[in-house]
Amino acid sequence: MRLKGTMTMELMDVNTGEVETVVEENLVTNAVNHIFGLNPMGVFYEIGDSIDGIKWQSGLLPICPNAIGGILLFSKALEENVDNIYSLSDNLPVAYASNNVNSTANVARGSMNLTESKALDNGYKFVWEFTPSQGNGTIAAAALTSAQGGANAYGSQVNDSSTFLQLKSIKLDGLSMAKQLVLFEAVEVDFEKDLLYSITYQDTGVRIRKVRIPIFSIGLNEKLDDTTYTVLDDQVIQTSTFKFLGDYTLYGEFLDGGDGYWYGVSNEGNSSGNAAMVWVKIKKEDYTMTEGEWTLSNAKLMDVGNRDEGSSFPERVLKCCVRKGYLYVMAYNKKGIYKINLANSSDVTLIDFGFTSKWKPLCETGTCEVYMTLIGDLIVGGDFQVTVEDKVIPTQGSFRLNDAATPLFQYKNFLLGWGGSYGNEYRTMYLLTPYLASINNLSSAVVKTVDKTMKITYTLTEEAVP
Template sequence: MRKYSGNLVLELTDENSGTTETLTETNMVTNAVNDILGINPLALFYKVAGEYDEMVIWNEELLPICPNMIGGILLFPSALTEDANNLYPSSSNLPVAYASNDVNATANVQRGSMNLTESMALEDGYKFVWEFTPSQGNGTIAAVGLTSKHGGANAYGSSAAVDTGLLLLRQNSLSLDVSWLNVLFRTVEVDFENGLLYSIAYSSSTVSISRYRIPVFDIGLNEKLDDTTLTLEDTTVLQCSTFSFYGSYTPYGIFLDGGDGYWYGFSNQSNSSGDSTMLWIKIKKDDLTFTEGSWTLSNAHLKAVGSFREDSSYPNTQRNAVVRNGYLYVLGYDDDGVYKINVSNSTDVTFISFGFTSEAKSICTSGSCEARLLMLKDLIIGYDFMIDVNDNMIQTYGGTRTSNLATPLFCYKEYVMGWGGSYGNEYRYNYLLTPYLATICNLSQAVVKNADKTMKITYTLTEVVEST
């Protein structure tokens, strides 16, 4: 395992006076690169299945490490926790500026450019030089981190280009019976460390919770490395008296991991006026006890939280809701905002306005599997907006962000996974979440970059030779 050392020089030059403010700092290195090179969840880097599987080409995309796997920079308005496992700061501290390993030819004013003449490989490392014009990268800067070239392009998204920072590492074609597709597409949680997958289904006033073994980091004597290798360990059926899925031909409902020791189920039908009725179930993970009920949400105009319809050939799914920190977020019927509903107190309802009329399209194109609301870490992402953990609405360039997803995005370290597809073409998708922190460098004092100043950052990363 190689070790690295970094040194940063940040120069702010006032265009009016010509004076330059210079800060020199050293950094700490995170586990980001060693994670990417050292772990292989679900054997995603092994070619084990059909000829139509797609896999990332490492050279040029990720290697050499500099300037690819490490080839961008992120600048933050608040200090970062100095921890080797701090790969993704909270969305309360989204980057105020960033840059990749190229010249910024876009209208994105948060993004600077690499100086391609001064940046170069060194005998024992790499010298990065980034420059920001007076109009670029303005704001308070308290911390800096190296990231991937993809993470430095648009971070999690911008007003100038489509990007969620997801790099497709592998796309596995699923040649499975539809009953197995239903199991995978109903996945509500993947426990990577323990190799467990939880799939939840509703049918005829019952909720069925199935636990499967999935070979994430180890493989049994009789297992293969594909999505047929799911071993059912347990199924628990809950008999409901109140909770159900609305609808008949298309059952309207969704199951979500609350991240708080509970799974939640919700069901409603879209309503353009009046009050909204929401059926709900709350399931405790450790003993599968549950509570259920019905809410009447006064003057709330909601899209259906989601739907799941079984088909003879493929499942049909839609996702319009997520749960974050004890609140259900649901898209508004009129595409003008999101409703935030306290899962423990349904009178606590807030409407978060977009401030614009969203196109409200699927994040993953149109098809038999669609998602209009997803969550990455603690950041909620839609077609043309993001909502940070403090419920700040951030308008972004509209566009599709992923392939057709039926499930939530399941995250493990830098890796993101989900299942989905469209009209008989089904896949498992594995992504790299690229705006990771490869280094952390807190400034000894925060600086303010404004439209009167240019900024130049020289970041030298070198290999540390340890004596034996």
């Protein structure tokens, strides 16, 4: 079967009654195929002591109006490619709608017309409506998405909990704390090669472990509950300057730079004066490294995070993020975020929030916490987002993750992470919900204003392939 989509967009001027009509056909992407065709780490299977976050039959099926049940509207055109399943952060949705009526105060969100929307013999007819106050802005492209993705996209000041849909959590109670720590200190996951890289600082050096985990291939003696992962390589690189600073609490974090290097950073946080930070840069190819110490003039930083391998439970608190060669660290007063050039410590910028962050983690507080993570090129914090253009978007700050210690590692629609709190340890898989199930670029952009209502009729049908 082949899917065909046709969209009719009608903007009516409430003062004159004049109607502007746009009709476009779409390209269907691989987003939904990935969800039902891929099975990373056996997310579709009952495994060990697993906790399902969603019932597939009711949450994602039938595909319409669930796995495809929302719409996203963009101010710029989208690349027309079947593998383009998420927009970049310089083109986040300006408006959206889900498979129900919007009863919230979110003015970016419209409502589904539940009377006119219906299943067809060979597909589905969606009808969404936006009042004069809803969905205003320039619209150059549209995309079908999941019902959850159409509720608040990547998050709003009304709600941001629907962005990450928990698919499954695997309890790790059967692993020793030493084995849990290897997973909790993960810095990178190579999904295609079934590999995880775990990095920490121990004694006088940086310890790097290369670990095989069954993601898409499973060995004759392997299970899918993390109890049979294999450490393939274990090396310690001695450092002279870099270490985890602190006495009782050891502050420091390792992050994937996405540029062929891993970066280690450590600071103790400072409410005044200059910020002292030590760093190490490790080349992935051969583990060669450079290290140094910075004094960041007049920078008042939160600590980048902390670790504790000697506690009764594995502890990792992640408070920083690396994107495109820059380290992002929260300002001590919680009113902004510092952007620090990892190649030039004199290049430091304070990005003002325009508000004071609650500075809460993406999960509940506990022995492990994650305060921000990188999704594509969007930094997602507790109650803020930072786009690739360093534009700050405030959000509500709902809890979105299960107990979390690691960044979220992304493979297509799926997000993977490990974490725990006080003896409850998990590996959790999420669905990143605001995906592009279709791409529909308008021939000419339209502008929705407070003087206009908007009605979108989107018909998606199945057709036999000749």
